[in-house]
Amino acid sequence: MAYQKYTGLVDAAAILTKVSEFAAANGWTVLQNCVSDLPIDGSSNSDGVLLSLKSADGTVFGQFRTAAGKKIFPSQRNDGNAYGIGLVASTAHTDKPASGYWYDQPNAPKHVGTQEVLGVGIPVNPAGSHTLYCNTITDPAPLLIVSVETDGVFQHLALGALQKIGDWDGGLILSGSRNSYNMFTASKTFDATTIETESVPLFSMTTNAATFLRADIDAAPLRNPSVLWASAGPNDASNISYAYTGKQLALPVKTSEVPAAAKWNAFIPDYSKLQSQNTTDSGRNVNTLNCITVNMNLIAYVLRDPDGLRNFSPVGYVPGVYFISMRNVAPGQMYEISYPKSGLLHQVFPYTRRRGIYGMDGFSVQQ
Amino acid sequence: MAIKITKGTAASFDNLITQIITWVTDKTVQGDDAWTLMRNEPWPRGTILKAAGRESGEYQYIGLLPNEIEKGKTYADWFLQKKNLATHFVWSPNGLNKPGKDFDAAKMPFVETPDIFEASAQVLHLGIFKQYSAELDWQEQGGGIDFSNIKLLPLQYMQENGGKVDYNPPLLPGCGYPTLSIDFTGPTIDVFKFWLVKDAQRLIIVMNNAEVWDSAFLGQFEPYDGGEYAFPAAVVGGTSGLVSVGRNYWYSPNQRSPVPVIGMRLDYRPQQWSLTHGIAPFATAAGDAAGIPTQVMLCHPDGTWQGYANYVQAITAVADHVCNGYVTNYHFVRQEPARPQNIKFRIRPTENDIEDFAHGYGKLKLEPIELLQMDSECRGILGKLPYMFFSSRPMKEYGEITISGKKYLSIPNGWEDRKFHIPGHAGVVYNCDVDTLLVQERRIEKISKMMNLLIRLEE
Numbered sequence: 001m002a003y004q005k006y007t008g009l010v011d012a013a014a015i016l017t018k019v020s021e022f023a024a025a026n027g028w029t030v031l032q033n034c035v036s037d038l039p040i041d042g043s044s045n046s047d048g049v050l051l052s053l054k055s056a057d058g059t060v061f062g063q064f065r066t067a068a069g070k071k072i073f074p075s076q077r078n079d080g081n082a083y084g085i086g087l088v089a090s091t092a093h094t095d096k097p098a099s100g101y102w103y104d105q106p107n108a109p110k111h112v113g114t115q116e117v118l119g120v121g122i123p124v125n126p127a128g129s130h131t132l133y134c135n136t137i138t139d140p141a142p143l144l145i146v147s148v149e150t151d152g153v154f155q156h157l158a159l160g161a162l163q164k165i166g167d168w169d170g171g172l173i174l175s176g177s178r179n180s181y182n183m184f185t186a187s188k189t190f191d192a193t194t195i196e197t198e199s200v201p202l203f204s205m206t207t208n209a210a211t212f213l214r215a216d217i218d219a220a221p222l223r224n225p226s227v228l229w230a231s232a233g234p235n236d237a238s239n240i241s242y243a244y245t246g247k248q249l250a251l252p253v254k255t256s257e258v259p260a261a262a263k264w265n266a267f268i269p270d271y272s273k274l275q276s277q278n279t280t281d282s283g284r285n286v287n288t289l290n291c292i293t294v295n296m297n298l299i300a301y302v303l304r305d306p307d308g309l310r311n312f313s314p315v316g317y318v319p320g321v322y323f324i325s326m327r328n329v330a331p332g333q334m335y336e337i338s339y340p341k342s343g344l345l346h347q348v349f350p351y352t353r354r355r356g357i358y359g360m361d362g363f364s365v366q367q
Numbered sequence: 368m369a370i371k372i373t374k375g376t377a378a379s380f381d382n383l384i385t386q387i388i389t390w391v392t393d394k395t396v397q398g399d400d401a402w403t404l405m406r407n408e409p410w411p412r413g414t415i416l417k418a419a420g421r422e423s424g425e426y427q428y429i430g431l432l433p434n435e436i437e438k439g440k441t442y443a444d445w446f447l448q449k450k451n452l453a454t455h456f457v458w459s460p461n462g463l464n465k466p467g468k469d470f471d472a473a474k475m476p477f478v479e480t481p482d483i484f485e486a487s488a489q490v491l492h493l494g495i496f497k498q499y500s501a502e503l504d505w506q507e508q509g510g511g512i513d514f515s516n517i518k519l520l521p522l523q524y525m526q527e528n529g530g531k532v533d534y535n536p537p538l539l540p541g542c543g544y545p546t547l548s549i550d551f552t553g554p555t556i557d558v559f560k561f562w563l564v565k566d567a568q569r570l571i572i573v574m575n576n577a578e579v580w581d582s583a584f585l586g587q588f589e590p591y592d593g594g595e596y597a598f599p600a601a602v603v604g605g606t607s608g609l610v611s612v613g614r615n616y617w618y619s620p621n622q623r624s625p626v627p628v629i630g631m632r633l634d635y636r637p638q639q640w641s642l643t644h645g646i647a648p649f650a651t652a653a654g655d656a657a658g659i660p661t662q663v664m665l666c667h668p669d670g671t672w673q674g675y676a677n678y679v680q681a682i683t684a685v686a687d688h689v690c691n692g693y694v695t696n697y698h699f700v701r702q703e704p705a706r707p708q709n710i711k712f713r714i715r716p717t718e719n720d721i722e723d724f725a726h727g728y729g730k731l732k733l734e735p736i737e738l739l740q741m742d743s744e745c746r747g748i749l750g751k752l753p754y755m756f757f758s759s760r761p762m763k764e765y766g767e768i769t770i771s772g773k774k775y776l777s778i779p780n781g782w783e784d785r786k787f788h789i790p791g792h793a794g795v796v797y798n799c800d801v802d803t804l805l806v807q808e809r810r811i812e813k814i815s816k817m818m819n820l821l822i823r824l825e826e
Contacts, residue, residue, distance in 0.1 A: 187469075192450065193472075197468065278458070278459055278460050279458045279466070280515055287670070327509075328503075328508075328509030329500060329509075330500045333501070353450070356454065357453070357467055
């Protein structure tokens with residue numbers, strides 16, 4: 001579907017208003033349209049708005065929540081600068097969770113140790129000038145991507161379902177430039193470079209996992225407590241920053257924080273050699289002769305039982321999103337990626353910025 | 368395909384660009400060979416024109432990027448921006464190598480204000496691209512030249528232990544590309560004269576700034592192939608800006624003698640007499656290193672760009688006279704231009720000595736300017752630069768002349784009677800033997816007189 005671009009948005013609430021408009025216009029059902037919500041600290045003054053969406057096929061539920069000065073998840077760092085948008089995915093929706101907390105939705109991702117709800121999020125300067133790009137994929141599976149650009153640096157949120165390989169239970173996928181624990185920036189001034197340093201690539205495997213997949217993997221749902229989600233990070237519950245859900249998700253885009261020899265690394269076909277090796281490297285997924293970059297599929301793999309054998313199985317594709325090199329393309333622009341003439345347009349984004357912390361790495365979204 | 372010619376005067380590079388745009392896009396003048404303006408903006412976005420490519424239906428993008436470079440300011444203003452420090456210094460393995468570390472841009476440990484320029488100048492960078500993307504800066508367009516491996520004179524930064532470490536700075540966007548230049552204060556006498564020669568696929572720019580000449584070629588050269596050469600583009604300017612320089616560097620407080628460090632910096636001034644600024648047949652590199660950019664850049668069949676050079680003009684360090692056992696200072700002396708050993712891409716027919724060059728017919732003949740590849744992979748002539756010629760005899764006059772009934776523009780290598788090299792520059796003379804110096808002087812003079820370029824001004 002065609003993307004939409006909105007400019008001059010001042011804060012997180014303004015962004016969510018436009019996300020709601022876009023989603024409604026593209027087949028998503030708006031269950032709660034930017035309604036005021038109470039803070040999770042028990043006080044009674046509303047501190048943000050809530051946007052709840054359901055995909056057209058009824059399989060994907062997502063709750064966006066603005067942070068307007070207070071924490072919106074149980075555990076979050078930099079909460080003295082709590083401005084941004086959080087996102088939780090679930091298999092159903094309730095307007096009034098029993099706990100009273102917005103994020104306590106049916107089967108939302110949880111940390112394996114603390115059983116606290118996990119999500120993704122991005123920081124948003126409450127007095128900024130933000131440009132918003134909204135993309136949605138409907139076929140073969142639903143996916144909504146929210147990209148916010150401020151001072152040249154992008155932050156992304158994605159909610160949807162995998163294009164499955166085979167038949168299995170689950171499929172919801174949730175990703176962001178940060179997980180919920182790390183969603184706020186340490187910079188009081190929302191310094192663009194600081195925000196970059198805190199961000200991870202969308203749909204990537206990294207230390208501070210920010211991609212989660214809902215899947216019934218072998219006997220994991222029968223564990224106590226049950227494990228319903230896989231997280232694309234270390235299998236380490238000791239640090240909530242890693243956002244470990246109890247099962248590992250592996251993705252072909254890996255940050256340099258995933259050392260090849262690390263015990264938690266997933267030995268899957270990955271793009272680590274194609275990716276930019278540093279800030280000034282263009283990566284290998286680009287051709288000097290014809291300036292073409294190739295759309296590389298984002299395949300999701302999950303760790304099979306028993307965990308100790310470290311066997312990963314491919315379970316599906318992120319629909320309509322591909323890893324690319326940004327060497328010859330500009331952020332937010334449309335390109336006909338396939339050569340020579342396919343008619344297939346893609347909008348391209350850097351993970352943060354071109355020649356930024358992830359070099360020229362980025363992704364394209366099919367239109 | 369017919370060539371079109373125009374000439375005029377311009378008060379600045381912005382003014383020249385405006386006149387170029389008006390002329391090359393004018394359908395009444397250019398007919399089917401008219402180009403399309405994609406954008407015309409200040410640095411770093413620049414001017415980009417869409418022109419016909421080699422085959423029907425193919426395109427190339429001709430780029431012009433003006434900039435005013437002020438020594439001590441322009442580079443620091445760009446480099447010390449936090450995002451650029453992050454990309455090129457703090458997060459880069461070339462610099463502090465602390466990827467992902469946040470930092471205070473006001474507290475960078477450089478010993479001096481970072482700079483890569485030797486002098487101030489106004490410049491017009493020239494480039495050719497395979498693609499055009501509206502949101503990308505000029506030098507980021509697809510198919511441009513990659514300068515990521517260039518080694519400039521290192522900057523120094525302090526370590527916590529008081530030691531100093533070398534850092535290889537990045538180029539300012541646009542620098543490295545072949546360039547035309549005038550003084551920082553503008554044309555010497557208010558305006559400079561210019562000539563433009565164009566057909567569907569190429570543009571030649573010649574400028575005469577108070578009898579200091581500069582020339583450029585942009586577009587497709589004529590390859591000697593059967594159509595296999597996908598993108599035979601050439602960009603020729605007056606200079607790449609690179610010159611070889613030297614500095615006395617101190618790395619630790621206990622050091623008794625400085626370390627003579629030789630590297631490249633940028634000096635675009637028209638009067639910079641290093642041969643790295645000059646006409647295409649005598650293109651010169653600032654160092655004898657493979658892959659070094661020069662004022663003649665060619666897009667090879669594999670899509671990479673190569674600098675072509677017939678000479679290298681480097682610097683050598685000479686120690687001050689030692690009285691106390693330690694060298695306290697090094698002088699840096701520009702060497703006589705020499706034939707490169709490591710640069711395997713040359714320009715014919717001037718790739719060999721031309722001291723005694725004369726055509727067999729005894730008359731002035733026009734030799735095509737050809738591009739010669741002589742590396743380990745390939746050895747052969749890739750093609751020629753159309754409309755540009757080397758004269759088989761010294762030219763007696765410069766400007767518009769007629770040869771065999773046809774109009775040509777005759778230009779010297781910079782200025783009339785420009786010396787090929789000045790022995791004893793920098794106040795240090797190696798060889799004081801008068802006879803040796805005289806022989807050298809005469810040879811230099813003879814070669815200097817041959818350094819001319821002819822450009823065709825009519826079909």
